[in-house]
Amino acid sequence: MFRSYARVPLRTAFRNYATSVAKFNGVKNANGKYTVTLIEGDGIGIEISEAVKQIYSAANVPVDWEPVDVTPILVNGKTTIPQAAIESVNKNLVALKGPLATPVGKGHVSLNLTLRRTFNLFANVRPCKSIVGYETPYENVNTVLIRENTEGEYSGIEHTIVPGVVQSIKLITRKASERVIRYAFEYARSINKPHILVVHKASIMKLSDGLFVKVAEDLAKEYPDVKVSFEILDNTSLKLCTDPSDYKDLVMVMPNLYGDIMSDLSSGLIGGLGLTPSGNMGDNVSIFEAVHGSAPDIAGKGLANPTALLLSSCMMLRHMSLNEYADKIEGAVLKTIASGPENRTKDLKGSASTSHFTEQVISHL
Numbered sequence: 001m002f003r004s005y006a007r008v009p010l011r012t013a014f015r016n017y018a019t020s021v022a023k024f025n026g027v028k029n030a031n032g033k034y035t036v037t038l039i040e041g042d043g044i045g046i047e048i049s050e051a052v053k054q055i056y057s058a059a060n061v062p063v064d065w066e067p068v069d070v071t072p073i074l075v076n077g078k079t080t081i082p083q084a085a086i087e088s089v090n091k092n093l094v095a096l097k098g099p100l101a102t103p104v105g106k107g108h109v110s111l112n113l114t115l116r117r118t119f120n121l122f123a124n125v126r127p128c129k130s131i132v133g134y135e136t137p138y139e140n141v142n143t144v145l146i147r148e149n150t151e152g153e154y155s156g157i158e159h160t161i162v163p164g165v166v167q168s169i170k171l172i173t174r175k176a177s178e179r180v181i182r183y184a185f186e187y188a189r190s191i192n193k194p195h196i197l198v199v200h201k202a203s204i205m206k207l208s209d210g211l212f213v214k215v216a217e218d219l220a221k222e223y224p225d226v227k228v229s230f231e232i233l234d235n236t237s238l239k240l241c242t243d244p245s246d247y248k249d250l251v252m253v254m255p256n257l258y259g260d261i262m263s264d265l266s267s268g269l270i271g272g273l274g275l276t277p278s279g280n281m282g283d284n285v286s287i288f289e290a291v292h293g294s295a296p297d298i299a300g301k302g303l304a305n306p307t308a309l310l311l312s313s314c315m316m317l318r319h320m321s322l323n324e325y326a327d328k329i330e331g332a333v334l335k336t337i338a339s340g341p342e343n344r345t346k347d348l349k350g351s352a353s354t355s356h357f358t359e360q361v362i363s364h365l
Helices: 045-058 083-092 111-118 174-190 208-220 233-242 256-270 307-319 323-338 354-363
Strands: 003-005 034-039 063-067 073-075 078-080 094-097 121-129 142-148 152-162 165-171 195-200 227-232 251-254 279-282 286-289
Touching: 034 083, 045 307, 045 323, 045 354, 078 111, 083 094, 094 307, 121 174, 121 256, 142 174, 142 256, 152 256, 174 195, 174 208, 174 251, 195 208, 195 233, 195 256, 208 227, 227 233, 233 256, 251 256, 279 307, 286 307, 307 323, 323 354
Parallel strands: 034 063, 034 094, 094 286, 142 251, 195 227, 195 251
Antiparallel strands: 003 227, 073 078, 121 142, 121 279, 152 165, 279 286
């Protein structure tokens, strides 16, 4: 059972994929459009980015794309991305990113981790919502997970003590915990789900996860209108895949590693990563992304599914207060998936090519 504070009635759940609570301060160009940095990615990233561009053009979305190259480079032994890409994202304040592959055996750390650190993207937001017309073992899934994005086990602090013994240090700070938990409170308010569930393992990691829990308890006093519950990670894992309806009227927030695993588990409930939108939120910059892999084995074959990147772009549009266009595109994507296997890509048990799927989305706009 949840351990709860500040009980209040729950309001109506949000209808569409979630937006962000961070304010977008972008400025329109002389042509009345916003410039958005586009990181097309690797492998199938090129194809699904092209699908997004075609659909945006057909929907007359007021966006100009600014493609950038994020091929990693080593500076003083540390992985970074080209300065031109950094300047583009900092200028435009928002970016859309396809899947990236980190070069193996060349000394580079994860490119996704590099982007989060470069732009201080402290919160990853992952809504997972069942798609009407696409059958999975679970129905009416509607979860939202917020993951702390900068520390925990992914802090990269590890070393060999003696041969055969490696120590990896989990870093939890009050500052980072407060930032992401406060974001969860504000986010829950913004989507009319005034209930956050703090997922942790403080029963074992009493100091690190204990601090995360203590910060949530302290912040709860500032949000008397938001219910706060606490649950052990393994219990959440069990219950989420037993009956996800228990989690449809709340927002989950958790440290980095737990969020990485649980967000993919949530995606599995609705059919996989190919259907899951995602946004990485910072104080100034936000990057919305497809979280699935670059799938080099099918790259260039016209088999890729652009749904995750399209739905992530809808999160981006709502972040930019372009809700009308987000609703139009999201509705067209969901109608296309529901229209039958002949209009779905292979990963969705269909037979459609990437181009056919894109054409069908455009026809449903």
